[in-house]
Amino acid sequence: MKLNIALLAGDGIGPEVINEAVKVSDAVAKKFNHEITWTPALTGAAAIDAVGEPYPDATHDICMAADAVLFGAIGHPKYDNDPSAPVRPEQGLLKMRKKLGLFANVRPTFTFPSLLDKSPLKRERIEGTDLVFLRELTGGIYFGEKGRRDNGDTAFDNCVYTREEVQRLAKKGFELAMTRSKKLCCVDKANVLETSRLWRETVQAMEKDYPEVEVSYEFVDAVAMRLVQWPNSYDVLITENLFGDILTDEASVISGSMGLMPSASMGSKIALFEPIHGSYPQATGLNIANPMATILSAAMMFENFGLMEEGKAMRDAVNKALEAGIVTEDLANGGKAYGTKEVGDWLAANV
Amino acid sequence: MKLNIALLAGDGIGPEVINEAVKVSDAVAKKFNHEITWTPALTGAAAIDAVGEPYPDATHDICMAADAVLFGAIGHPKYDNDPSAPVRPEQGLLKMRKKLGLFANVRPTFTFPSLLDKSPLKRERIEGTDLVFLRELTGGIYFGEKGRRDNGDTAFDNCVYTREEVQRLAKKGFELAMTRSKKLCCVDKANVLETSRLWRETVQAMEKDYPEVEVSYEFVDAVAMRLVQWPNSYDVLITENLFGDILTDEASVISGSMGLMPSASMGSKIALFEPIHGSYPQATGLNIANPMATILSAAMMFENFGLMEEGKAMRDAVNKALEAGIVTEDLANGGKAYGTKEVGDWLAANV
Numbered sequence: 001m002k003l004n005i006a007l008l009a010g011d012g013i014g015p016e017v018i019n020e021a022v023k024v025s026d027a028v029a030k031k032f033n034h035e036i037t038w039t040p041a042l043t044g045a046a047a048i049d050a051v052g053e054p055y056p057d058a059t060h061d062i063c064m065a066a067d068a069v070l071f072g073a074i075g076h077p078k079y080d081n082d083p084s085a086p087v088r089p090e091q092g093l094l095k096m097r098k099k100l101g102l103f104a105n106v107r108p109t110f111t112f113p114s115l116l117d118k119s120p121l122k123r124e125r126i127e128g129t130d131l132v133f134l135r136e137l138t139g140g141i142y143f144g145e146k147g148r149r150d151n152g153d154t155a156f157d158n159c160v161y162t163r164e165e166v167q168r169l170a171k172k173g174f175e176l177a178m179t180r181s182k183k184l185c186c187v188d189k190a191n192v193l194e195t196s197r198l199w200r201e202t203v204q205a206m207e208k209d210y211p212e213v214e215v216s217y218e219f220v221d222a223v224a225m226r227l228v229q230w231p232n233s234y235d236v237l238i239t240e241n242l243f244g245d246i247l248t249d250e251a252s253v254i255s256g257s258m259g260l261m262p263s264a265s266m267g268s269k270i271a272l273f274e275p276i277h278g279s280y281p282q283a284t285g286l287n288i289a290n291p292m293a294t295i296l297s298a299a300m301m302f303e304n305f306g307l308m309e310e311g312k313a314m315r316d317a318v319n320k321a322l323e324a325g326i327v328t329e330d331l332a333n334g335g336k337a338y339g340t341k342e343v344g345d346w347l348a349a350n351v
Numbered sequence: 352m353k354l355n356i357a358l359l360a361g362d363g364i365g366p367e368v369i370n371e372a373v374k375v376s377d378a379v380a381k382k383f384n385h386e387i388t389w390t391p392a393l394t395g396a397a398a399i400d401a402v403g404e405p406y407p408d409a410t411h412d413i414c415m416a417a418d419a420v421l422f423g424a425i426g427h428p429k430y431d432n433d434p435s436a437p438v439r440p441e442q443g444l445l446k447m448r449k450k451l452g453l454f455a456n457v458r459p460t461f462t463f464p465s466l467l468d469k470s471p472l473k474r475e476r477i478e479g480t481d482l483v484f485l486r487e488l489t490g491g492i493y494f495g496e497k498g499r500r501d502n503g504d505t506a507f508d509n510c511v512y513t514r515e516e517v518q519r520l521a522k523k524g525f526e527l528a529m530t531r532s533k534k535l536c537c538v539d540k541a542n543v544l545e546t547s548r549l550w551r552e553t554v555q556a557m558e559k560d561y562p563e564v565e566v567s568y569e570f571v572d573a574v575a576m577r578l579v580q581w582p583n584s585y586d587v588l589i590t591e592n593l594f595g596d597i598l599t600d601e602a603s604v605i606s607g608s609m610g611l612m613p614s615a616s617m618g619s620k621i622a623l624f625e626p627i628h629g630s631y632p633q634a635t636g637l638n639i640a641n642p643m644a645t646i647l648s649a650a651m652m653f654e655n656f657g658l659m660e661e662g663k664a665m666r667d668a669v670n671k672a673l674e675a676g677i678v679t680e681d682l683a684n685g686g687k688a689y690g691t692k693e694v695g696d697w698l699a700a701n702v
């Protein structure tokens with residue numbers, strides 16, 4: 001297979017972890033006789049600094065021409081804590097999601113036996129957890145009309161959803177549930193919000209098309225609780241943009257493996273793969289960042305092309321590295337810590 | 352002091368736990384020479400069944416004439432899972448909050464040493480946690496315009512805040528912080544929402560009036576993570592209605608003492624006190640419900656009248672009961688379980 005991948009390294013440790021993901025992906029490609037062309041493009045603070053725009057048109061064109069996008073991380077302290085600054089890296093993120101039509105953010109939370117002790121939860125609470133959130137990513141209050149009235153003394157944000165937006169996200173949820181344990185939880189606040197009632201009635205109407213899937217409906221506040229109490233009681237969860245923002249982050253810390261969690265954002269044309277961790281500016285250039293989440297994101301990318309064995313080879317290599325203690329400082333537990341590059345080298349040699 | 356308290360027992364176990372709170376409050380009142388007149392009124396499913404309305408005008412009048420409201424719990428399975436039913440108990444709740452002007456929901460999360468093992472979190476994560484959320488309760492997306500367009504295919508919910516609404520909530524937050532460790536965290540999503548930017552700029556402008564308070568600003572998704580990772584790093588948190596709904600529920604399960612957590616909702620005229628737990632319909636009438644959260648809510652009520660010793664007497668009694676194992680089934684840990692009434696009797700005898 002010939003693959004053309006847009007490479008958006010971004011800020012902070014982004015370029016370093018992306019480098020290792022490229023290295024390991026190339027090793028897998030070689031082994032399985034694929035050919036990957038990587039096309040780098042600017043994004044985030046790096047793009048603001050270079051061309052005054054966090055998601056430049058040139059970058060968008062590169063993404064649209066690619067078969068998939070591999071993304072590092074964005075965000076830089078000089079843009080932090082000033083949410084009203086005229087140009088911010090996050091705006092690039094939102095613009096990118098919207099323009100690429102990435103309506104479904106796929107966020108798995110799973111555990112690695114060797115990392116269970118890093119979880120803030122007791123072992124018996126977290127063991128066996130393997131859930132996936134599908135977060136709607138291009139609608140809701142993120143993209144509704146927002147502004148001020150009354151000389152700036154009144155602010156508003158409008159949350160809007162159409163039935164079609166709910167259907168296409170829910171469809172992905174039902175399909176994913178069919179490949180897993182056939183359990184789907186629709187997370188909403190239908191006791192208060194009209195948009196949530198639209199979500200619930202739309203999903204309810206789709207149930208008949210997936211008779212094997214057992215669907216439950218839970219309020220967002222109840223899910224925020226149960227995620228901490230019994231995370232392993234969940235399988236596939238679907239939800240709207242803002243609830244997804246909060247709950248996927250909550251879910252990410254329960255496993256103890258946050259630094260290892262990959263994600264995908266799927267559109268009808270193109271998909272983007274990225275680690276869920278941030279740009280950790282303070283670690284930039286120190287060769288200490290953990291590249292595994294980005295490498296596992298690349299594994300999701302291969303799998304999304306139907307290249308399941310390739311993805312598995314990368315996952316297996318990561319598992320082996322964890323068992324063999326070939327890990328960066330964050331996972332070293334007082335033992336030997338390897339550098340970002342060394343972990344990448346080891347994985348490339350072991351896929 | 353002569354106190355006139357409106358008593359809204361509500362549904363499920365509400366009446367049972369309220370009975371015990373009355374019993375213990377009367378015992379404290381007797382000891383400290385106060386006189387409490389309790390005026391019961393209908394609310395929730397019980398009120399729908401009786402008069403077709405979850406928060407009848409007669410109930411509102413009783414509340415407005417009282418010095419405070421003590422509330423049990425509402426909700427009944429026959430109204431569950433049908434968020435589009437024309438009359439629902441939650442509507443009564445929202446109407447009550449709005450009509451009584453209860454703009455600040457006070458939700459403490461603290462630990463009891465004897466209950467730490469019930470927490471889903473590891474001991475070292477939860478030990479020492481003592482935080483309070485102030486959730487805005489009468490504004491935001493809960494009360495903005497909502498509805499449908501396009502023959503029902505598009506739904507919308509509008510989130511609106513005014514500077515004044517933010518100020519009165521933030522003022523309570525700063526004041527509370529001054530009585531505690533002078534740390535205040537403003538939780539928002541100012542990188543995306545205009546209402547959040549109004550929140551942040553309003554709180555920032557108030558900082559100069561409370562020079563001793565150290566204020567931090569955190570995004571709601573980051574707080575959802577840190578609450579699980581390092582709950583004891585927080586003290587007072589202020590936030591808007593929907594974020595507060597999600598985060599206070601998340602916070603409630605981390606301590607292991609959820610069944611014991613009280614709450615208060617404050618307005619400019621009147622305040623309401625209630626346990627955070629639900630109406631547990633399946634436990635109704637079995638004399639097994641834990642009355643302690645309602646009793647601790649009554650303690651908050653006394654303290655809100657400036658009757659600090661009275662509140663402390665109730666808290667101390669609860670601590671003693673926990674240590675002596677005078678607890679309901681939920682806390683019995685395989686040991687002897689006392690009934691709702693028996694726990695109330697013991698506490699009344701020991702305040």
Ligand SMILES: CC(C)[C@H](C(=O)O)[C@@H](O)C(=O)O
Nearest residue numbers: 090091093094245542543572
């Ligand atoms: C940076 C921010 C705009 C973004 C979001 O809220 O979607 C982030 O929190 C995320 O989840 O990717």
Ligand SMILES: CC(C)[C@H](C(=O)O)[C@@H](O)C(=O)O
Nearest residue numbers: 191192221441442444445596
């Ligand atoms: C029942 C519901 C409307 C309510 C809310 O969302 O405010 C509840 O979850 C709460 O937190 O008191």
